[in-house]
Amino acid sequence: MKSQDVRAKFLSFFEEKQHSIVPSAPMVLKDDPTLMFVNAGMAPFKEYFLGNAEPKNKRITDTQKCLRVSGKHNDLEEVGYDTYHHTLFEMLGNWSFGDYFKEEAIAWAWELLTDVFGIDKDMLYVSVFEGNKEDGLDMDTEAFDIWKKYISEDRILTGDKKDNFWEMGDQGPCGPCSEIHVDIRSAEEKAKVPGKDLVNQDHPQVVEIWNLVFMQYNRKANGSLESLPNKHIDTGMGFERLCMVLQGVQSNYDTDVFTPIIKEIETITNKTYRKDEKVDVAIRVIADHVRAVAFSIADGQLPSNTGAGYVIRRILRRAVRYGFTFLDKKEPFIYRLVDVLDKKMGKAFPELKAQKQLVENVIKEEEQSFLRTLDQGLVLLNRIVEETKGDTVSGAKAFELYDTYGFPIDLTALILSEKDLKLDEAGFNEELQKQKNRSRAASETSTEDWTILIEDEDEEFIGYDALQVNVKLTRYRKVSSKKDGDMYQLVFNLTPFYPEGGGQVGDKGYLEDAYGDVVYVLNTKKENNVIIHFTETLPKHLNEPFKAVVDEKQRHRTECNHTATHLLHQALRSILGTHVEQKGSAVHSKYLRFDFSHFSKLTEDEIRDVESFVNARINGKIPLVEKRNIPKEEAIAAGAMSLFGEKYGDTVRSIQFGQSIELCGGTHVKNTADIWHFKIVSEGAVAAGIRRIEAITGDAVKDFYSENNRLFIEMKGLLNNVKEPVKALQNLQEENTSLKKQIEALLKDKAKNIKGELKSELTEINGIQFLAKKLDLDAAGLKDVAFELGGEVEHLFLLFATENEGKALLSCYISKDLVASKGLNAGQVVRELGKFIQGGGGGQPFFATAGGKNPEGIAQALAEAKKYVS
Template identity: 70%
Template structure:
């Protein structure tokens, strides 16, 4: 029986022997395709070839691609773990033909590999072929059917509908019929009862698709119509985990050696047993699957966050934590302990896991601890909601607030409510959730028209390293509409000086000018599937005119200064903090730069000063730019060039060098470090566990910074009214004087509170066995609290409500003796929450002490009056 490593190697070798180039997996996190957050299929990294935007150096390729799917057909995140054959992160084995071989060879080789190399029993395999779609004028895929008929009995060929057997990249783009290979691994008894053909594509856990052969021959246009592609391509994808299940004789992907080492480690750490109880099995499967997805994403540069792709990764990890918390009784971080096992298992083919081990472990551990604190907070909030509820039904809006604002999982809310005899208004929750989704969809929806081709030449040359203006022609354009940006146009040129957003650097802005003076402003530049796309709010009057393309020189120079500064900053950090420092992300604007890096402690002020001094020393040295735009990747690495986190490099790279700093980089840079002028760090902070962030400015922003500092200094001297006096000494004297006065005021307030205490004791009245007082007092909040607790130390049946007002802000303070909280059913937190509404505010706290803030002093008398109702 082959292990998973051998299965993977055998696949790649088979196609390598058939003249396919073995291509390394692209990062799972996508950087230059606005239509996708993550690589969700093996073909993603080859889209530019299918679209005709780039010519491959080899027309045949093979790989295993790490993929992430968290939505769509059979891939809903909330369902992963509940069955045995779907995953979030998985490997997709594939072979590709870019205008070379087509259906016949793809089918022949797939069958040869499965039955002759892997020796899968031919009698357990079924084939599906596209049956056609009359509504779209698509005929049955007769060619594929005929090719298969030469290999397998017709009884094993099943006609499939458009949903199952017509693959599309998206709403627009390359597409075509597909032929799936399914495997039936049921027992002989089960096969005798129901034929395998009846269970194909019916979501049976032992009758599953393992390989999909896609024959891309059409292009889907924006209006939904189809047109023939200029070349025909093959795009296949085989589920690695499912293949291992078949070849290792298992009934579940999770029983293969892809997952068993992780599952055994989960059992050991959590003192649980897999295969005994279904809810525990689901939890273990969820954790085993999700730790893979999160680890690979972090290794590719995507840290958990509150937005975009980072939010998806956080959501996956939190789902795993929640399952461990609820079903495996794990109240402390433990998932990070599984990373070592994962790395041992997969680092041979995915070395990035081992390289980023410390970051992966630290980020997961910190996220676990953070979410466990969230769960603890959510449990308290849920208890408060339950305590304030009288009808045993918790509204969907309240549950949604817990979910949306505090990150408390809805299924955990439902579980706890059920245990306490309460019901959840699930319909109301789903309505709130759908409203949020609709808002999100409306905000991000983009409608893209088809490309209007003016010049049939997709190859676009970038000349922006050498010039900021050149003569261009528009080769294609299209209209896009979104709620965020409104109506825009995307333009592609035959040649361009505009740098497209990438490598953390923002895209160039500028304008096009025709010979008759027609000017069109370029407001952004991005790259999509190897095309440099220029955004404008309108189109030229004559699209076929030649144009002078001009980049905004001021913005480009500022951006170039900041980008070069990030290289020097990287070098400085490695020099000052140590060679463990690696870049984990950057953002380069014209106004500032942001640089994320690996380091496991806050950078001290002394270290930051050293870093600043290091960079500024390199600026004073006036180091010239040295670059090699077409350097072999391995040669560049051998010479010491730094390759950046989460990037995929080709065979030839651009190496940028300033003195001892050498990095692989496609961004724009100054000709000489002296052009940066000066480097100033403005902030240092944490991004995630083991990842720090430095923000800084250079060039014009640094000049403006010094000008502002000088102006502020002069204003301070003017305020001190004596320019001859040392400002620092004068300010120090003022601070000392202020501190002394504060102490005097505090003492006066304490004396006032003491005097007031006697008066208040005399005003206490007894109501139903409770000593009660509601009164407005003229004290600061600290003094009010001290006063309340001092009175509380003398009376064990005390209930107080104090109101105070300062600068239009109102504070209600409630104190209840602990002895009577339960006895009299008095809860200070609930009281101030309700009375706070009268002052247009809110608050809360503990049952014996709580405060509420508001902005309506007019409500104070009614609040004081109603306080008595709780004991009257």
């Protein structure tokens, strides 16, 4: 059965059971601070399990893209070495929010696997929760008794809390679960060892295929459990593993999910799969990782140096280094696999097809960048090898190469082994652990349970219409971290504070009680559909009403910038073309940042055109046309733009200013005239095919022009208030260029003149012509003199020094015959002598330079140079 048919049969089966089919949510989570990525099928539905929102349908089914490369669920280093772990995988799931429970979930799972998919019942084992004394939980006899209707008791196993009790996190909804395992070994192997002995033992052919979670408890901060008001079903089945079973193969990588990608890798690299284990691992790593990276980019997450972007960059770089090391690929090639991936999965996941060109461009640029890093790392590693005394490279040096330059440790170990050197792995791991401990300590957070003041109070956001209102505190909790100290999170029955989202920052403001006591709201965020207000202190009178007041000035400035991003988006599509799509934004009170797809730098004329376009609409005084809670299809049919990577509900809010219509939950000005003026302050590249504009509006523009005017007046004063300051500056530049050329010529003449003097000062030491001296020349002059002397004198060792503007420079020249015969190295010399001038440097064995901030150390450096030839 083809993978497309497997996916379709699963979804249609549950559709027949009155489940709504929903599309896969973007993998990058935006309203959940506990997760970077969707790592399980239930993550997009947390708000329903927590009771913070009501689903439109209590029965849902989907196939959800999941990524497990960070945090508790981290399979990254196992990927490629076995046949069933992946970074990105599809999780087929069916969900019940307070509707059906164990009886139906188990019955339907058995029906689908055995009747619809036709899996032999003798291949299956199931497990149930054995209970846990610590939590006061008995064995899940209810699930056990239901399973007995379908499978013999000797195939029903019990599992402990680790295997058969599923938890969302340290706190939150949880419950016992039943796992379904499949044994795909041959009859001969089954005769030797019973399948039940291999369940949950990491056997590649006895694997978990489906997990049925019975969500019925809530884990509190103190570790205790309480029953949820409603019982839920949360199931997740590994799509790739299911395909392995149904296609009768022994590895996920032998299914048609991966074989087209593997064949393309073989074609590109001229390597053959299943001939060399190291090559096989590399091919599996690349086949897996390209999926994770491609879908992340399609969902709006670009590789970067922080957060989720860093994780994506790390996955891609792991793929690149496996290709570099084991497939001999020294040029970009992974981006070429996106086309195959699109043909295989683009129909099921249209975001990949829509973003294909962007995905290819970003991956190619990232590959090129990392390959340059690898080249630089090889140079640095060679230098470390040269400086190593003995047969072991220090773990600290290897860690510096890994941490500072991103050079992979396994590649370091491989190269050292080829040079008959060892790596101090214990030292490296010690340094790595220190870094992890520092990172962990900085991010350590403890969160208390919510203290409930008012039960079942629905929270309502009224911030589109009001900036202050009387509110009641419904619940609060304390959060402590080493980074931010103690903070309080407050929830009200209604709020005018806009929570951070859609690129817009959260509102600030204050709470005032009837006694005049004030508590400041420092930020507002949304977590699993709940608006949370952050304060440093807890209000004194918790059970009395407060006046909640948004900082009006900051909100207005933010609204100006948010509306400007919509107008900017329209301008870019009108001027550059409809290929332009928003790829990210940040809307603050002081500025706006807008990322968009485009493949070349904007010209000055294009920037001016964009500014003029936006300002024309500001001057046009276009009123806001807002539509709330309208069906998404109706809004899109009316021309509203939706953004890839955003999760929209069935009803949406559309924002229109003239011809600009977008789906948006942010706050906006009532009329474009409120923005006053728009000014672009920078434009540049973020990644391949992604540009970034930073701009300002309103008061920030006034400040910008005021400061520029002040600088202009100051500049005119320095130019003696000439009538044409630009022309005067051009004349100064031309004069400066001319003088520089004259100085360079004079210095060259000076260098030639002193060559004869320096030649007479050479001293012979052990057959080496030696000279160490401070000269009144610039860096270029030192090099010219050294190379001219080197062309006339054999066996030459020179160390020249100079001082300029409080800084020191050393230049070392060593004849190539000395480098070969005596093992002298100019790069090593300047690195060692550089410590006297409080600096460092490097270069080639025959010529190298070092700079430093301590000219007083020049004399000692020159004196020490003699030791190299004595």
